[in-house]
Structure formats: structure tokens, C-alpha cells
Amino acid sequence: MRRGTYVRWGVPIAAAAVIGAAIGAGPVIAAVSGDPVLPERSAQQLLADAAAAAEKSEGMPPMSGTVQQTASLGLPALPDTGDGSPLSLLSGSHEVKLWYGDEDKMRLALPTQFNETNVIVNGDQVWYWDSDSNTATRVKLQGEHPREGLPTAAPTVMTPDQAAQRLLEQVDESTTISVSNTAEVAGRPAYQLTLTPKDPASLVQEVRLAIDGEHYVPLRVQVFAKGSAEPAFQVGFTQLTFTPPAEENFAFTPPAGAKVEEKTFGPSDARQEHAEEARRTAGDLKVRGEGWTAVAVLPADAAMPQGDTDGAPGAPGAPGGEGADARALFDNVLKTATPVSGTWGSGKMIRTKLVTVLLTDDGRLLVGAVTPEEIMKAAGVR
């Protein structure tokens, strides 16, 4: 062909290269511009500094940003549980916007296609707004655990802060801890704590916790399963600024025409029932092993999802939805279970990247982040 042809086609090829580079730019730019420089710290220093910073500023500094949660647990395709359901967090990726003023001022927004769910905390006022049902719910809290009963669209491990706290509680001799000062999360230099389980029976390769280099706020938690380069579970900021958010984020007045409801969470009757149920279940729960390789054993019928057995109230406006969701999920997952047997008996096993579940024929349910061999060993212990 003519020489001009090659020159001409160079233009779209160059355009493709530029676009491709722009898509992959994040990591490339980070690599080129050099690692962010933070003074070196040991794990202990880092945690002490973080604790000191938390004490001094009485909680997190004001900030606003976007939190992304990604799970690829290797579960079979889930039935469409809807974006608002906590169960939908088990697969795929979800984004929550966070505005944090101080302890009394916080807004969480879960934007979905032409819908938005908001939790707005302003002083003693807590509002839950769901644009889909056009309902504003004034949440009243009673009892000594004001935050626990919040019907957040985001379930328990949604903010990096909470996830990090949960993680740190597990740290003990069973774990190797290392710190690097070169991580970067949401464009901010960060320290990264890496926790590696020592027990080879654990399915967890390592857990990485990124802590902001300036404000010591946890920025990201990643859980890596053995044999995969991508995190099986990840919660972290994708965008973050430490400036106080605008006041109007925390001012919520139910719009005209919206349904306004009041819900009280606290030691009410319904909640007591829940708690009792949970306590019964907990009574049946036994834990074999400890640390990373702990296996939970519980009677299968107690674990069968009938509703919110964990005591967390479902999203208001969708009563019963959670139970049905869980049921559908459970049935779906059970279809993919492989039958296994051994000296302990026989049962069905569900393997994911991070968690192994064994449902024995004699009605026990074993759950743990361990290899199949380990969980069968646990099944042998009566």
C-alpha cells in the first residue's frame, strides 16, 4: 500500500494508545512520579500514632469522599437482590458517598440508577431517606447503643474505619505484620500494614490496611485470598478530601409530598425478640480452632435464613425482603455445593475464594476461612 496509508492509520493507533494510557493512568502515573515519601514507622509506632491522633482530635477529622466496596468471593451468580440489599454487597462493586463533619454530623449516600438512599445524622436527628419509596424515616434511638441499630444502607463493614477496627482485634501471635510507607490511596500517601496469617490452613493470603500518612484515618482494607492477585474483598476510599463538608449536606427536611415515618430502634419488644433469637443461636454456636483458622459450628436449622437472625434490623420500607433474599441466595448457593464425605460423615461443601462452608448430613453447618481439609478436620471433632 501507499506510504500515506501507514501514516494515516498511525493517527487512530496513536489515539487508541493515548486513551488506553489514560484509562490505565492511575497506576502508571503513581509509578512514574515516584513513591510518596513518608517517614518510616514500625507497626507499633504507627498504631500508637494512629491511636494518639484519634484521641487528640476526638474521632476522625472532617472529610468527604467516595468509598468503594468490591467483593469477588467467587460465589456463584447471585439472584438479583436489588442494590439496596446488604446481600448485594457480596458480589460486584458498590459506591457510597461519605460526608463527615464530626461525630454528630454525617451523611452517607448510596447512589444507584435514578435512586438514592441517604442516612443523615445531624445532632440528635437521624434521617433515613429512600428516594425509591419516597419515604423519609425519622429514626429515634433508645438505649445505650445509639449507633448500633442504624438502618444504614451500608451494613456493618462499610466504612474503612469500622473494618479496620475489626481487623486489628484479630491481630496476635498468629500473624506476621509488616509496614510499608509507600502506599497511595485516593491520591494520598499512606502507610500500609500487611497482616499475613502464619497458619497454612488459612485461605487468607494477607490483609492489607492502608492508613493515611497525615491524619491516620484508615483509608482502605483489602483481603487477599490465596492464589489470587486481586483482592477478594476491598473497602476503601477512591476519592477523599479532608475539608469540612458543606453544612447543607447535614440539613435534611422531608420534602413536600414524601411519606414521613418514625421508627424507634432500641430495646423495644421486637428488638428483644431478635436479641433472644440471636442469643439462642449464639448458644448453639461453637468455635473450633482460633485466630485465622477458627471454624464456626452451628446447627443447620438455626443458621437457615428465615429473617434477620443476626439481630440487625432490615431496611425500613422493605420488611421481609431481607429474609426472602437470603433464602433465595442460600438455595442458589446450595445448588452448586459439591457432596463430600469422610470419617466424620458426609455432607455438602461450598467453596469460595475466602470462605469454606460445610453442611453435614447430620445437620451441622461449619463455616471458616480455611481449606476444605481443615474444615473436614473440624467436622470430625464432636
Add this chain to the structure above:
Amino acid sequence: MSTADTGTRTRRTPGLVPVTETLSTVERRPEEPSDRPAPLAPQAGRRAGAFWRLLVSELSLTFHRPRNLAMLAALATVPVIMGVSLRLFAGDDQVGGMIAAVAGNSLMLTFLALSALVLLMMPIAVSVVAGDALAGEAGGGTLRYLLAAPAGRTRLLAVKYLNAVVYAYAVTAVVALSALVTGLVLFPAGDVVLLSGTTVTMTDGLLRIALTVGYVGFALSAVAAVALAISAFTEVPIGAIAGTVVLIIACQVLRAIPALEAIAPYLLPTRFTGFDAVLRSPIDTGALTEGLLTFGAYIVMSLSIAWAHFTGKDVTS
């Protein structure tokens, strides 16, 4: 008929052009020399003048074509039908979300109509115009006459694309206006409740509609670029049009497959409804920017491919 050839910058041989086009072209012809800009700086000025004349003539062709006008009219009726049926049947309290919002405020119908039409109908209308742009001329045998003028293929491509972009914005504006008028007639006007539960003034709401029109128009411009690129490769206009539509439907199907979630952000239709970001408080500029960048990437890619092929193509018809 033969006078066409004697004209200095005639761009068509009427014998080879469909009758509707001949009429408008011929009608316009006497005016053309008169509105040519007076002797400007010789080269650049004349070139720019020729470019705008070509674009104006192209636009007048596009907006005189009964087919294109019929598509605009059809699109304009959809919001009316939506509004009327919502008004008649949305009486019960079971509805929620956008439907309830529409019943509560006149401006919301615009967003609902755009979100429904942008997925398929508006892209089809735009790809009819853009897909026809080059392939139609090639198929009708008029492309070589267009190229006979020393106008250059790059300029012709630019004119054809701008023409399609103007039509894309016209489509968006027609749908938005029709929905706005229908909404104002059928539903109460006043303050607008956003998805975040915040209430803003009606002026603010209209401003957000303007933002939406800009966003959707740009989205359709990306569709136009893809259609134009396919159009450069074929001489069968219906092939280019169908190709674009099939591509859009295929993307919609790919989006629906959960296992392919990772590629969804890079597909064009994923971003079509990204304008719901303007209905949040504060406006989610991040999502809007991401969408606009995606459209921009598609436009750059498609146009450069179209250019690379079209400028080196042997025009045989």
C-alpha cells in the same frame, strides 16, 4: 439540469440526486454566491467561508428531509404519551421512585422521558442521520461529485460530523422541550425534589435540565461518531445504520451479563443515563465527568478511524 455543472461550487449533479434534495439544492443555489464573504484574506478566509457554506447546505438538507423530520416528530410524541398515561394511571399509591416524582413535579417528566428514550430511540434517530452521511452519498453515487470540489476529504468529514452533532442536539432538545411542555401542562409546577431528598427552586431545576440536555447531546454525538465511522467503510447506508444500532443493542446485552461487569464502564450505553448525577445534591460532577470523558474517547477513536479510512479510500461510486 446542466446548469448545475457550470456553477462554481456546485456540490451535486441533480440528475444523480433524489428529487427532494434537488429541489432544496436548486432553490438555495442563487443565494449562495451572494452570501459569500467579501474578499477576505484570500486563502484562509475563503476556505472558512466554504466550510460554513457546506455545513449550512448540509444542515438544510438534513432538516428538510421528511425522514429526519418524521423521526423528530415521533420522538416528540413519546414524552406526551408518557405524560398523559402517567397522569391517567398513576393515581394509586403503589408507585414509587421516578414515577411518583413525575406526578409530583412537572420538571421530572423531562428526566424520565430522556432516560427512557436515550437508551435506544434517540441513538437510532441519530445513527440514521450519521450512518447515512457518507454511505448514503456513496450509495447514491454523489460522493465523487462532492469530492470533485477542491474542498478536501477532511473538511467533508468534518462537515458531515458537525451536521450529525447538530441533529443529535436537535433530537435531545426536541425531546426535552416536548417533555417540559407536557409536564408543565399536566403536572404541578414548583420546587423540585431531588433524588437526595433536597428541594431546589424551579429555576435551579431548569438549569439542571439544561445540563442534562448538554450531557445527552454529547452522548448522542458519540453515537454519531461511531455511525459515521461505520458509514465511511460501506456504500450501503442501511448497513451503517443497522450496524450502529446492532452495536448499541449488543452493548446493552453485554451490560446485562453479570460476569462482564468489569467491562461495563467502558461501554457507551452504560453512560447514557449518567445524567441522573444532576438530580443529586450536590451534583455528582465526578460521574458526569466520567461519562463525558467516555463519550470523548469514543468520538476521538471513531473519528480518527473514519478519517484514516476515508482520506485514503478509493471512491468508485
